[in-house]
Amino acid sequence: MIDENTIVNRIEEALVKANTILDNRARAFLNDYTGPFSAILRENAVISEESGLPLCQDTGFIEFFVFMGHEVVLERPISEILDRAVRNAYSSNPYRYSVVKDPLHHRENTGDNTPSVVHTFIRTGKRLEIRFLVKGGGSENLSRLFMLNPTTTQQELVDTIVHSVLENGARGCPPLKIGIGIGGSSEKSMILSKLALTREINVANPDPYYAMLEERLLREINNLGIGFQGLGKGITAYSVSIETAPTHIATLPVSLAVDCYLCRRGVVVFED
Numbered sequence: 001m002i003d004e005n006t007i008v009n010r011i012e013e014a015l016v017k018a019n020t021i022l023d024n025r026a027r028a029f030l031n032d033y034t035g036p037f038s039a040i041l042r043e044n045a046v047i048s049e050e051s052g053l054p055l056c057q058d059t060g061f062i063e064f065f066v067f068m069g070h071e072v073v074l075e076r077p078i079s080e081i082l083d084r085a086v087r088n089a090y091s092s093n094p095y096r097y098s099v100v101k102d103p104l105h106h107r108e109n110t111g112d113n114t115p116s117v118v119h120t121f122i123r124t125g126k127r128l129e130i131r132f133l134v135k136g137g138g139s140e141n142l143s144r145l146f147m148l149n150p151t152t153t154q155q156e157l158v159d160t161i162v163h164s165v166l167e168n169g170a171r172g173c174p175p176l177k178i179g180i181g182i183g184g185s186s187e188k189s190m191i192l193s194k195l196a197l198t199r200e201i202n203v204a205n206p207d208p209y210y211a212m213l214e215e216r217l218l219r220e221i222n223n224l225g226i227g228f229q230g231l232g233k234g235i236t237a238y239s240v241s242i243e244t245a246p247t248h249i250a251t252l253p254v255s256l257a258v259d260c261y262l263c264r265r266g267v268v269v270f271e272d
Contacts, residue, residue, distance in 0.1 A: 001073045002128060002270050004081050011085035011130065014266040015062065016093060018134050019054045023263040025201040026238060029175060030261070035233025041261075052093070055262050056173075058136040059095040062086050062116040065132070065195055069125035082130070083114040098137070119191055127271040131198040134264035139172045145190055148252040154213065157182075157254060162220050164256055165237075169221075170230030173260035176237045177201060178221065180214075181255040184245035189253035196241035197259050198267065205242050214240045228261070238263070 022030070022045040030041055048055045064082050074081065090097060090113040099114060100107040144164050148157065161180065169176060181192025204211040217240040226236040238261075247253060259265070 001075075004075045004084075007074075007081050007128075007130075007268075007270065008085045008088065010268045010270075011082060011132075012089045014132070014268050015086065015089040015134070016052075018132075018264040018266045019059055019089075019093070019095060020048050020052055022049070022055060023201070023265070026175075026261060026263045029235065029238055033228050033234045035228055036231045037229060041228070054093075054095055055264070056136060056260075057096060058138065059090070059098065059113075060134040060136040060140075060264070061099050061113065063133045063135050063194060064116055064118045064130060065198055066118060066120045067123055067127070067129040067131075068120060069123050069127045071126045072128050078120060079115070079118045082116055082118060086114050086116050087112045119195075127269065129267065129269045131195075131267045132265065133194065133197055133259065136173075136260055136264075139176070139258050139260045142168050142172045142176075142256070142258045143190070143193070144256040145186055146254045146256075147186065148254050150250060150252045152252050158213075158217060158220060160254065161217060161256055162224070165221050165226075165258075166224050169224070169226050169236060169258075172258050173262075174226055174230060174237065175228060175235050175261050176221075177259040177263050178217070178237050178240045179257040179259075180217070180240060180242045181257070182242060182244045182253070183247040184253060185247070185251075186253050188245055189255040190257070192243040192245060193255040193257035196243040197257055198265055199241045201239045201263065203241070207244075210242045210244065214242050 097113045099110045179193040179196030181189035221237045222235050224236050228234040
């Protein structure tokens with residue numbers, strides 16, 4: 001049994017940290033950048049951390065990835081517990097509410113940034129690991145699903161991803177953290193691409209083939225010259241992370257997801 005208040009308090013703390021303190025690896029890239037608005041971007045990070053104001057006015061919606069051991073017992077459904085944490089974090093801080101109840105007709109704001117998006121994966125054991133992304137609208141709108149032929153070559157896959165970033169990358173507040181999902185079904189590959197974004201910058205895929213593909217994609221994307229904030233100076237992407245899954249013999253789903261230069265993410269673990 002894991003106490004609900006313990007989960008809520010730790011997730012709330014992690015959400016506030018993600019919204020106000022720039023990722024250390026992203027900060028290192030920012031400190032090396034000397035192009036347009038570099039001083040302002042660095043000042044923004046300092047002010048946010050010192051004042052508690054959010055790094056960006058778009059404080060996004062929250063997407064959770066819950067890895068739950070089969071022996072874990074909770075007092076309520078995990079989605080309700082996580083929404084409580086989001087509600088607390090966003091109502092007690094100067095964060096924008098970005099979630100609407102109906103996607104097409106009324107688009108009325110829910111008023112507390114819930115519900116969040118929750119993906120649950122059951123594992124063996126007593127460990128509960130909760131990863132999350134703070135997803136702004138600009139980066140989320142760059143998400144893409146490509147249903148490629150199973151005969152697709154690596155070159156064709158690379159061309160597909162790089163072309164999409166070339167067309168749309170400047171709108172996602174680069175440098176981008178790029179997640180790629182390969183395999184599974186159409187929706188599975190999209191989840192994999194988001195899950196890839198929860199990895200830390202420049203943590204390579206354990207499979208040497210996919211680690212090499214990550215390096216190749218990163219190199220070709222940075223050769224596009226989009227640069228910081230789309231201004232043509234500095235790198236276009238921090239990293240490329242790939243997650244894969246088995247798939248049908250007649251399909252090759254490939255999905256693209258991106259994070260903006262802030263890389264707002266977190267992970268909280270509960271275990272004996």
